[in-house]
Amino acid sequence: MSEAFVAVDLPGWVDPAEVFVALFADAPHAFWLDAGPDAATGSSWMGIGMPDDPRRVRATSLAPRGDDGFRGGWVGWWGYDQAAARAGAPFRDDADGVPPQLWLRADRIIGFDHAVRRVTVRAEPDEAARLVTAIGRVAASAAVARRPHDLPQRAARSRHTAADYAALIEQCRDAIREGDAYQLCLTTRFEIEGAVDPVEAYLRLRQATAAHHGGFVRAGDVALLSASPEQFLQVVAEEAGAIVRTRPIKGTRPRGEDAAADAALAAELRANEKERAENIMIVDLMRNDLSRVCEPGTVGVDALLEVETYPAVHQLVSTVSGVLTAGTTVGGLLDATFPAGSMTGAPKLSAMTILERLEHAPRGVFAGCFGWVAEDGALDLAMVIRSVVVRPGGAYVGAGGGITWRSDAAAEVAEVGIKARGPLSAVGATLPPGW
Numbered sequence: 001m002s003e004a005f006v007a008v009d010l011p012g013w014v015d016p017a018e019v020f021v022a023l024f025a026d027a028p029h030a031f032w033l034d035a036g037p038d039a040a041t042g043s044s045w046m047g048i049g050m051p052d053d054p055r056r057v058r059a060t061s062l063a064p065r066g067d068d069g070f071r072g073g074w075v076g077w078w079g080y081d082q083a084a085a086r087a088g089a090p091f092r093d094d095a096d097g098v099p100p101q102l103w104l105r106a107d108r109i110i111g112f113d114h115a116v117r118r119v120t121v122r123a124e125p126d127e128a129a130r131l132v133t134a135i136g137r138v139a140a141s142a143a144v145a146r147r148p149h150d151l152p153q154r155a156a157r158s159r160h161t162a163a164d165y166a167a168l169i170e171q172c173r174d175a176i177r178e179g180d181a182y183q184l185c186l187t188t189r190f191e192i193e194g195a196v197d198p199v200e201a202y203l204r205l206r207q208a209t210a211a212h213h214g215g216f217v218r219a220g221d222v223a224l225l226s227a228s229p230e231q232f233l234q235v236v237a238e239e240a241g242a243i244v245r246t247r248p249i250k251g252t253r254p255r256g257e258d259a260a261a262d263a264a265l266a267a268e269l270r271a272n273e274k275e276r277a278e279n280i281m282i283v284d285l286m287r288n289d290l291s292r293v294c295e296p297g298t299v300g301v302d303a304l305l306e307v308e309t310y311p312a313v314h315q316l317v318s319t320v321s322g323v324l325t326a327g328t329t330v331g332g333l334l335d336a337t338f339p340a341g342s343m344t345g346a347p348k349l350s351a352m353t354i355l356e357r358l359e360h361a362p363r364g365v366f367a368g369c370f371g372w373v374a375e376d377g378a379l380d381l382a383m384v385i386r387s388v389v390v391r392p393g394g395a396y397v398g399a400g401g402g403i404t405w406r407s408d409a410a411a412e413v414a415e416v417g418i419k420a421r422g423p424l425s426a427v428g429a430t431l432p433p434g435w
Contacts, residue, residue, distance in 0.1 A: 005072050005109075008128050010119040014139040016044045016112050017203065020216075022138045023131075024048060025199045027218075029104055031075040033372060033380075034206060034214035039114040042212055045070045045372060046112075047123075049104035051219055054078070057103050057373050058331030062244075062324050064237040064378035069111060072122060076103030076217060077224055077370035077384065080363040083339045089352035094362035098222045098391050103373075110135070149200065151428025156190040156397070156420075159361060162413050162434035168358050169412050172403040175354050183281050184345040184355060186412075187363060187400030190420055192429045196395045198223035201388060205426035209312045213382035215370055218390075224370055226387035227422065229310050230317075232340050232369045233333065233381045235324065242324040242377070244290060244333065245302070248282045248342040249383075250402050251275035251316025254418050255309075266307050266314045274406040279305055279316050282402075285341035285348060286320045292336040294322030312422050330373055340383060343367040345402065365389045366398025388423045397423040 017037065024030040027048045035042035057074050079100035085091040094100065108131060109122040121131045160168065165188055172184040202216045202225040209227040217224045231247045253269040256262030269275060283301060290299045299322035308317045324333070345351030366389065371381035389396050399420040401412050417435045424431060 004124050005122045006125050006128050008121045008132055010121070010132060010135060012139060013117040014119060014135060016046065018138050019110060019135055020046050021199070023134055029219050030216070031104060031106070031218070032216040033075065034216065035112075035114050035212055036210040036214060037206055038210065039212070041115050043069050043114065044112040045075070045109060047106050047109040049075065049106040052103050052105040054101045054103050058329065058334065060330045060373060060375065060377050062235050062242050062328045062330060062333060062377035064235060064242055064374065065376050067236050069378075070109060070372045070380070071374055072106060072109065073372060073374040074103040075106055075372045077101065077365055078334070078338065078368050079365045080339050080343070080367040083334070083368065084352050084356070086335065087339065087352065088349055090356045092356065092362040094364040096364060096391055098365055098389055099219070100364070102217070102219050102222075104217070104219060154192065154194065154429050155432055156192050156424055156429040158432045158435065159189040159191070161432070165416065166409040166413055169403055169407060169409045171358055172354070173405055173407065176403075176405045181351050181354055182346045182404070183278055184351050184403045185343050185400055186355065186403050187343075187359060187367060187398055188416065189361070189366070190397045190399070190424060190429070190431070191394060192396065192424070192427050193394045195393070196388075196390045196427050198225060198390045201225055201390070201426045205388065205423060208425060209310065209386060209422035211310055211386065213371070215382065217370060221392050223390040224365055224384065224387060225390065225426070226370065226382065226384060228382040228385050228387065229308065229315055230342065230383040230385060231380070232383045233337065233379065235333070235377060235379045237378065240298070240323050241295075243321055244294065244324050245319060245321040246286050246290065246337070246340075247317055247319045248279070248286055248340070249315045249317050250279040250282050250342055252401070252415055252418065253314045255312060255314065266309065269314050269316055270305065270307050274404055275316055276305055278402045278404050279318055281346050282341045283318045283320060285346045286337070289337040289341065290320060290322045293325055293328050293333055295325055298323040313418060330377065330379065338369065339367060340369065342402075343383065363398060364396070366396070386419060386423055388427055395427055
């Protein structure tokens, strides 16, 4: 926590959505890292700040002192394309008005511990007192958090038609057959024209597709709205030292129409040979990445091929961790691990090179990462997936899937539609025909 900050616990609980709408919805630079509308575990963080130099964030040493979360520092995102370039891959600039990296230096933070239902204000003393008073008014009022208006439906415009995407899948399989890659995460983009209210869109998104790493980050006329289920990197202090964890997702199924169908889909995902192989390939890639910045012999797999269930999908998730080498910085960790293997494929550099040629367009903020970085180097970053990027005059949604030799093009196209449907509906858009 910043030396100038004080931490003040409030006497009772208040709904984070009500607090955000009342205090920060109209702020030009605001953030809300959201554990979800019905969260019983985890933490949410919200507040305001000013844009800062991303190089300061990268230079931060990973030496966390405690495990009480975000005590002060930065909230923001890193996009995909510049990270690919840093890793040595060809890349394309995204001239869409959205900064490829954006970090707000937080000067007021409200934390919500969902497990114990505790609200904590972190700010300079006078501002902390004002925030406590303002939150008290929210808690005492009978107002209901702002409900988004109904939207007229509009069709999104796709970067690739479904048929084009299916043809690219076959080109991925050609590259895999030739031995140039084992797996490729092929993506596309869906564009929406017209004004988007980012707060209303995020309220819709979190209700429809709640996730443990939801997020809203706005800076001026651009914003990232995310219902990400994938934690990319977490750094915490434990007895062994500074521990880094990553939780790659590979393998997706839709939810069933009833309990029996839902259970069958989860079981099929868990047993599917292609999905298991895809997940294990990324686990091995992440083990290799973490070994570059971790103490020898400390990188291990904590959980393998676990099915996690969300409102719209089942996901196949694994967990890899290690003890960071002393002196590692945020930038050093990112250089070793980012872009994430779950969004590239393996081997990583070859995969990124092939994908740049096939996709023939930038990814922008999509496939990047977002979250918080504390001043002491504790951090929690999620993948930019299941997200909406808002920009002047419109917005976009990225989606994709991992392609292996055994991929079925029709199933992969359907998976992209499943992933994009929720974020698109949050801005009143539908999938184009064929998707």
